[in-house]
Amino acid sequence: VIANGFLQPTTQKVFKIDWTGAAQALTDSSAWATAVSSQGGPADLGENVLLIQANPNNLEAKIWIHNGPRLSVQITSQALAAQNVEFVSGAPYPTVIVWPQGFLRDSEKLPIVLAPYGGPHGKRVINASPRTFASGQLLANQGFAVVVIDGPGTPALGPVVEKMVAGDLLNPAIKGQVTGLARVLALYPNSLDGSRVGIHGWSFGGYLAAGAVLSRPDVFHAAIAGAPVSDWQLYDTAYSERYLGQPHGETQANYQRSSLIPLAPQLARPLLLVHGVADDNVFFAHTLQLSGALTAAGKEHSVLPLSGATHMTSDVTLTERLEQLTIDFFTQHLKPGGTR
CATH class of the missing domain: 3.40.50.1820 (Alpha/Beta hydrolase fold, catalytic domain)
Known part of the structure; x- marks a missing residue:
């Protein structure tokens, strides 16, 4: 299962949780991340998942295909004007x-x-x-x-x-x-x-x-x-x-x-x-x-x-x-x- 969660108040990470309850972070702590499944509901391991990680000065979108835990396609957005x-x-x-x-x-x-x-x-x-x-x-x-x-x-x-x-x-x-x-x-x-x-x-x-x-x-x-x-x-x-x-x-x-x-x-x-x-x-x-x-x-x-x-x-x-x-x-x- 793919889930969003907090480890600190300002940053959300995306985790992969297996059936034993063990959680693995799929994103780092430098930005806010979220995941959306192709089914529109909770993400399962057999579904396509859109993984988005962004902070005020950068936006990076990834599409992750779960044929096993591997990244299939990565799309990086156009550079945006930095904010202060x-x-x-x-x-x-x-x-x-x-x-x-x-x-x-x-x-x-x-x-x-x-x-x-x-x-x-x-x-x-x-x-x-x-x-x-x-x-x-x-x-x-x-x-x-x-x-x-x-x-x-x-x-x-x-x-x-x-x-x-x-x-x-x-x-x-x-x-x-x-x-x-x-x-x-x-x-x-x-x-x-x-x-x-x-x-x-x-x-x-x-x-x-x-x-x-x-x-x-x-x-x-x-x-x-x-x-x-x-x-x-x-x-x-x-x-x-x-x-x-x-x-x-x-x-x-x-x-x-x-x-x-x-x-x-x-x-x-x-x-x-x-x-x-x-x-x-x-x-x-x-x-x-x-x-x-x-x-x-x-x-x-x-x-x-x-x-x-x-x-x-x-x-x-x-x-x-x-x-x-x-x-x-x-x-x-x-x-x-x-x-x-």
Whole structure:
């Protein structure tokens, strides 16, 4: 059987497991690897297997025919432009900094934009293909340092870290971002400007971005929240109750402490909410509810409804517009002469 597995949080390897349970690594630790069988399901030894191994600066695809354990065909991709991606060592959680291409350390202090997912079932700090940090590199090239932190609740960090969000999906996740940010600021005091920090994300990342700017305006100075959950009582029951319990009785308080709605009166920084009107996962009602609470509290904010868009924006033109909007928003609010 061919299987994907982790030996460290940022790198996935492909293993061959025989019927005795012995495992042999088929890929090295320098990149993220995955295998897909010709049958579309778990790979067996008699099937054709597409083996892909990649990191941000290289993409290599191999097709492996299992007539015995031998490589039949190898295809190496065309060389891609190198990205300026640094995996930070010694950080409390897996952390990446995407620097502008050609940036010289200590030549200037860059404004920072955090770009987390930061929650259960989602990892962003992975040593995978160039597309993993392509959006971050685009933003970084406009004069930002883009920081990605996989904090409490994210997978492949062990059960202790994953269980840190049990009963509270918001505050441990925010604390993880703050702790990780403090570490990179200490590492690069002459390259990073802690007085100009933005944060943006989508889905759980949008929820985290909104929660961060609402609860910690001393750390986060502007935020874009894409498709954010505002109240877990409005979200999928199986997901919500797995982490927060039932929304009544002894665990009712878990929903209150994980909700963005009580934080609305605290808004003191620029916040843009972006949401697909046809979102069938995190319903548009979440953004309407949060915007309503902000309006009731007299807090100025912006809302961008995406007509016809669902939870993920698959339209190329719309994706391009959102990338430009992100650049423009953080340029306005984090660059010199902007408003914060």
